[in-house]
Amino acid sequence: MSTTQWDAALAIPVDEDRDHIQGRADAPVTLVEYGDYECPYCGAAYPIVKEVQARLGDTLRFVFRNFPITTSHPHAEQAAEAAEAAAAQRKFWEMHDLLYENQRRLGDQDLRGYADQLGLDVELFDKELVEHVHAPRVREDFMSGVRSGVNGTPSFYINGTRHDDSYDLETLLAALEQAASAPQ
């Protein structure tokens, strides 16, 4: 009675208008990742997520939310804001992928280079980063993660419930397939 236990569940439901989403809104399985662009474990999970997306196709909807742990990763916040700045120019996923493919190069010059590479309005991108226009959004993601029981990165939620098992390809795929076949 005294020691509370609770189920770790997504505190803020996926919102088609707000969230960064790949896949169909009516997909039977939704995978939400709370991730940090500078976290090596998230870097390791990146190709695994790509692979499960490729294998599951329309069965899977993937959502990414920011969870930068700046205490450990000094570039993570700016990288998250860079992805949001790219999102403002409709290139979130392109930037997301570039960041994970270049995890060790997340300095300000690097970020500007990626913006340029993606054909973004670099001046606007720079301005938004300097003014931290997207910091509130990143914090909102972060706090939604904290309230959902995120305790490190990456943290995954399958149809709203935290996936506490390993996120190696076989385990994650099996969990997603099970969710897909479970009655709604």
Next chain:
Amino acid sequence: MTNTTADARAAPLPPGTKAPEFRLPSTPDQTVSLAEFRGQPVILAFYPEDWSPVCSDQMALYQELLPEFRKFNAELLGISVDGIWSHLAFARDRNLHFPLLADFEPKGEVARSYQAYRSAEGTTERALFVIDADGIVRWSYISPVGVNPGADGILRALENLEEEGGS
């Protein structure tokens, strides 16, 4: 509702108990006592060891959440059985800006008083306590030692304190 019984976690000092007083070193020449924080909530985060990967993530997360804890005027104190020089190096390496207290001599005495000591390992449990402004334990939780408990439970407890103790 969910009860975890499979492992041998101790039951921490329960809510409603007076939080045992303590005075522990936070630096080589400073100590911190619980009584100093009377009048404000205190979060006690016992963790097994400096440097082990799970602890570090947990403490990094709490560092990140200091502004949220401050909204409740709550003070965060980390405690382990490590000595003060280990704590200092750990805090510097990981950018932690809250006190890490050394429950070093007599080893684990404070952890024992909170029923959060693992005798077999000689370390503290991964235990969380939220103590109210009057020094009463209002929430306690022991996590499986390999699992980072996150911060949601702490925030819920602080919110409950605020709702209940509006006077």
